[in-house]
Amino acid sequence: MTNEQIELVTKSFEKIAPRADEAAALFYNRLFELDPALMNLFKGDLSEQGLKLIHMIGVAVNGLSRIDDILPAVRSLGARHAVYGVKDAHYETVGSALLWTLAKGLGPDFTEETKEAWNTAYSLLARTMKEAARTAEFAR
Numbered sequence: 007m008t009n010e011q012i013e014l015v016t017k018s019f020e021k022i023a024p025r026a027d028e029a030a031a032l033f034y035n036r037l038f039e040l041d042p043a044l045m046n047l048f049k050g051d052l053s054e055q056g057l058k059l060i061h062m063i064g065v066a067v068n069g070l071s072r073i074d075d076i077l078p079a080v081r082s083l084g085a086r087h088a089v090y091g092v093k094d095a096h097y098e099t100v101g102s103a104l105l106w107t108l109a110k111g112l113g114p115d116f117t118e119e120t121k122e123a124w125n126t127a128y129s130l131l132a133r134t135m136k137e138a139a140r141t142a143e144f145a146r
């Protein structure tokens with residue numbers, strides 16, 4: 007990712023973060039609209055889960071400029087996701103629900119460049135998580 011992309015992701019995340027509850031609700035509605043079968047994977051309280059998701063995205067966003075430091079945490083997150091029953095294809099659905107949520111939440115601030123920057127950041131995280139899921143002992 008370029009420094010400019012990292013800045014676009016960071017600045018736009020700062021705008022959404024104070025409305026994490028709202029963003030999480032939008033995200034899950036959209037996700038389950040795209041694939042209702044995914045509802046079966048989520049066992050816990052969704053509003054709590056939503057906040058965890060936003061928190062983790064925040065951690066990842068803050069870590070983009072020192073990506074090597076956060077990759078181990080992203081890998082173990084990926085391995086845990088395999089245990090939750092998450093499959094490779096689900097990352098695409100989650101990615102489009104995430105981008106849709108950002109578009110809704112940011113409105114005109116969600117420029118083409120910002121979209122591209124988020125796409126790059128999410129793809130990097132998703133790729134790392136999927137790789138970790140494949141190599142995790144318990145996922146074989």
Ligand code: HEM
Pocket residue numbers: 044047048049050051055058059062063083086087090092093096097098100128131132135
């Ligand atoms: C970059 C992508 C993702 C991030 C940052 C992320 C983040 C998180 C975090 C922080 C948790 C809390 C539990 C833990 O730390 O292990 C979690 C749980 C979970 N995530 Fe994700 N996730 C991502 C992608 C996905 C995808 C693609 C799916 C598939 C639908 C998914 C489904 C779940 C489920 C089912 C749980 C457990 C919830 C429960 O049992 O209530 N996640 N995720």
